Amino acid sequence: MNRVAIINSRQTKTPAGDDPWICATLAAVDHAVSTNGWEIVSSTRMITWDLVTWRTGMTGGTIQLVIPLADESEEDKTKESILTEYGLDAARTSWQFFSVPASDLAKKSWWPERDQRVIELADVIFPVSLRPNGLLEQLMGQRDSRADSRFTTAYKPQPRHAKELVDPNRLNPELAHWPGDYLIHWTRASNGPWPGEKTASFLEDLVQSREHYCRSAFATLQRILREGVIRASSWRIADARSVVSFTELSPLDSLSLMRWRARWARWSFEPYGIAVHRDWAMSRDVQPVRYVSEQEWKALSTEERPFCHRIGVKAGEWPAEREWRCLGDFPLREAPDGAVRIIVRDDAERGRIADICMIPVLGFMR
Secondary structure, three states: OOEEEEEEOOOOOOOOOOOHHHHHHHHHHHHHHHHOOOEEEEOOOOHHHHHHHHHHHHOOOOEEEEEEEOOHHHHHHHHHHHHHHHOOOHHHEEEEEEEOOHHHOOOOOOHHHHHHHHHHHOOEEEEEEOOOOOHHHHHHOOOOOOEOHHHOOOOOOOOOOOOOOOOHHHEOHHHHHOOOOEEEEEOOOOOOOOOOOOHHHHHHHHHHOOOOOOOOHHHHHHHHHHHOOEOOEOOOOHHHOOEEEEEOOOHHHHHHHOOEEOOOOEEOOOOOEEEEEHHHHHHOOOEEOEEEOHHHHHOOOOOOHHHEEEOOOOOOOHHHHOEEEEEOOEOHHHOOOOOEEEEEEEHHHHHHHHOOOOOOEEEEEO
C-alpha cells in the first residue's frame, strides 16, 4: 500500500471553505483514500495538517500520524485525545512519536522535524499549496520523483480579518449615554476551534462555509447566545487557568484597546460585546483584576492568581483595560431580566441577533 503525504505551507488563520488550497487538499485526500485505498501520513496542531487528518478519518481512510511527545508516559493519553479530537478510528490509525522537550512543545522549533518525518515516510507526495522557496519545498526537493502535482494550486493566503473595525464617522450617538453599571465581555474571531469545541466540528463547519470565515467574531457572539454560556479560555492566562474576561470601560472608551496584534494575527477584541449588569456579575463571582509586581505575584495563593495580572514591562498598558474576571465558564443563561445587553458592529446585524434571543441589541455604528 502506498503511503501519501499531502502537504501545504502555512496558510491564513482565517480561511474559508472555497479557498483553493482547501478544495485541492480535500480532493487529494479523497483521491488517495476513496479511489486508491492508500494510507495517509499526516500530523496535527496546524490547520494544514489538521484538515488532512480529519478528512482521512471522515472518509474511512488509514492514517499514520507523526506526533511530538514530551513524556513517554503520556503516549496513551495523547492517542486517545487525538482520536477523539479528530473523530479517528483507532483500528485505522498508527503512530510515530518523536521526542520534544516539554519546554518546546508549545513553540514551533519542532515543526521542521515533524514535516521532514512526514515527507520521509511518504511513497507519494501531493504538494498542494507551497510557499516558493519555503521550508516544505526545500525539504521535498525541487525534483523529488515522488511528487505528483495534479492537486497543486498557487500559494496565495487570503486573510479575512476586518481591516477596520469601526468607522468613527458612523458611531451610534446612543453610545454616549452608555450606563456605567455594566461590564462588557468583548468577543473576537477564533483562530481555530472555539474553547471547548473539537477540531472535527470546526473543520466540518469550515469546509461547508463559503467566502466567510466560520469562526468570525460575529459567529462567536451568536454561538455564545445560542448556548447561553461564555466559555472560559486559558489563552495567555498565567498558570493556564481558564477565565472569562470583562472590562468596566464603556464601548467608546474600549475603542482604543481594539488593536491589531500582528504577533497572533488577530485583533485584541472586536466590536461585538455582551454587557452584564455589574451587581449580577459580582453575584456570579466576577471580580476586578489586581495588577501586581513580579514580587507580589510570587507571594499570591493559587486561589488569588486567576484574579491578578503581572504588570511586567507594560506597567502603563495593562491597568488601562480595567479588567474583571470570573474563573471558569460564565452562565449567561441564568441572567435575570434586564441584566444583559448585546453590542454588534452595526445596525445591519441587529436583526440576526433578534432571531436568537430577545435581549436588547445596540449597534456600535449606524
